Amino acid sequence: MPSETVTLRQALRDATSIQHDKLDARVTTMDLADSDDYRAFLSMQLMARRPIEDWLSAHVTDAPPPLAELIEQDLLAMDAPLPSRLAFDLPAEADPIGACWAIAGSSMGNRAMLHYLTKSGEAEDLPTAFLSDAAMTGYWQSLRPRLEARADDSAGAILAAEAVFAAFITAAEACLPVKAAA
16 A cells, blocks of 8 residues: 655644644734734734845745835834844754745735735725735745655754744744733
8 A cells, every 4th residue: 555645845734733823823813903903913924024034035045025024014004113023043954945835835824814804894994015915925836846745854844944933933922912712
């Protein structure tokens, strides 16, 4: 009986599922149609994303398109202060494709959030340059063949993806309000 082939994408998803769930649990308590929650969400995104994007653009030739400037633009449109900056680096044995996967994969959630804001009628009142940007969708499509390949050795990619999730969890803890269960 042939064994099931595990793709790099599946290996990354499986290895980071606990971190992904922890981050999702924090973000999904927010009402992005509320300007305070939306501002906190954007601050969290910028705090984590800018150093990751800077690292990727300095070390990876086919890095994801940078979106931090769009987040900054949205925050400034809301007269919000810009968050402090996290330090970010990948261990020497990490494979940056894991970081690229984590950053690019987050764009799917952004599209869902934009749809929610549009449906709620709040998108008109909130700046959505970050959520509206379509550049990451094209990048994701270009990355997919590498992600769908068989994962013979995914340890380095997993290290990189875990580092990205850790940065976002740190930023979420710094920027997102803790909401009591209803």
